[in-house]
Amino acid sequence: MSVYPDVVVVGAGVIGAACAHALTVAGVRVTVLDRGAPASATTASGEGNVLVSDKAPGPELDLAVASRLRWPSLIESLREDLGAGAEIEWEAKGGLVVATTEAAARPLLDFAAAQRSVGVDAREIPAERARDFEPHLTRAVTAAVHYPQDAQLQPVLAACALLAAVRERGGTVRSGVTVSGVDTDATGRVRAVRTSDGEVACGAVINACGPWSGAFSAAAGAPIAILPRRGIVLVTAALPPTIRHKVYDADYVGAVASGDADLQTSSVVESTPAGPVLIGSSRQRVGFTDHLEVKVLRELARKAVALFPILADVPVMRAYGGFRPYAPDHLPVIGPDPRVPGLWHATGHEGAGIGLAAATGRLLAELLTGAEPHLDPTPFRVDRPALMEAA
Incomplete structure (x- = not known):
């Protein structure tokens, strides 16, 4: 048999x-x-x-x-x-979520409070202290929450x-x-x-x-009903250590939860161990259309610079995209x-x-x-x- x-x-x-x-x-x-x-x-x-x-x-x-x-x-x-064969990059770097408008501040803090009620380590920090966590962050921060549990995995x-x-x-x-x-x-x-x-x-x-x-x-x-939802990431030239955490604007949470098929972008920025900075994120239901749209790349870059002005003169070396499995x-x-x-x-x-x-x-x-x-x-x-x- x-x-x-x-x-x-x-x-x-x-x-x-x-x-x-x-x-x-x-x-x-x-x-x-x-x-x-x-x-x-x-x-x-x-x-x-x-x-x-x-x-x-x-x-x-x-x-x-x-x-x-x-x-x-x-x-x-x-x-x-696996011994030497287990090449794994794990960074328990934590996350920093910031609001950059007055309208976004209260929803961010309320969201964090709801998470704390179920045991998430969501630490509200004064807006003026956000740059203690990220020295190159925009000064336009109106609210900030530090999430020590957030991490990064290659x-x-x-x-x-x-x-x-x-x-x-x-x-x-x-x-x-x-x-x-x-x-x-x-x-x-x-x-x-x-x-x-x-x-x-x-x-x-x-x-x-x-x-x-x-x-x-x-x-x-x-x-x-599992459908493709397209996302794009920009990759910059290698930099010396610049961004310490995974940092994103508070509107990212809304983009994740949305079922809208149209293009949605929000700023997500983080460094990698090799030096390049990854810039996201976009969400778009376009079937399996795989070409990169300049409007999406431009919007990601614009929002990243708004969050970290230091990135304005940093060259983008490449962009890549892929499809994610979306459930309604x-x-x-x-x-x-x-x-x-x-x-x-x-x-x-x-x-x-x-x-x-x-x-x-x-x-x-x-x-x-x-x-x-x-x-x-x-x-x-x-x-x-x-x-x-x-x-």
Whole structure:
């Protein structure tokens, strides 16, 4: 009798990698399939945000807090497993959120107060002290909140380390393999996935296809409303240490929560260990249109300079964009699909996938293996109205 994986994970981005890793830790045999190289799509297009500062009290914030607590120990375990092969950039740098108008000040402080009520470390600081945290910040600050829990993770390195650990435990990672659907047995249960390399038998399949999850779910016979939402990041020339935290304008929270299809931009600025400054962020529902629009680049640059005037004369070396998996109700999808037994989903994280990956992988593995979940999985169910009605 041939040996086949218990689970096939479709998608080798950070979410698929985190699910595969958690499953192999639990003793499940796993094969990860991706039509491209690992971490080469949405994961490679992100800034690496690990944020609690941008989420209102509720299930996504609960997932974010659990993931933020999980990432350091997960990284340590990867380093123990992989030794010198675990090249991971983790910066517990904290975040600074600022309002730059009088109208934005009170909503920012009220948002932070609501987060504090559920245990988030959100420290209101006097506007005049904001430059103690960031000396090059604009003087137009009207309110500021410091979030020590916010962090930064290099997403491609993290995903590749997770997948390397999957291989160390006997799992398989295959690139250049396109999955076109699933086959089921007489009872309707998943028995295999159909791929460009032939059929791969399995007991379960996890849809971790990111922005392409809607298409895969439809091919699997259980459509869900996951859509692509495009984002752009600017990368400057390398600078000496200039920006200490992840810094963003208070309007970023509104852009994250909005379902508007039109272009939305807000200023998010941070340094990297190598020296370049990353400038975001934009959100735009334009399908899979992949060309860079000058108006978006110009708007990102304008808002970054408004936040940090020192950037006015710093050259932008390149820009990159990618697609994020958008769910209409702004909640990830984590768990089994009751319409097709053996089909599971881990998607819909939009721009928060890096930060949410650690807890997402753990929660999915707990559910699939029957372990006690560390979070209530109910809000992330696939059969919720927002996903079913719009599919």
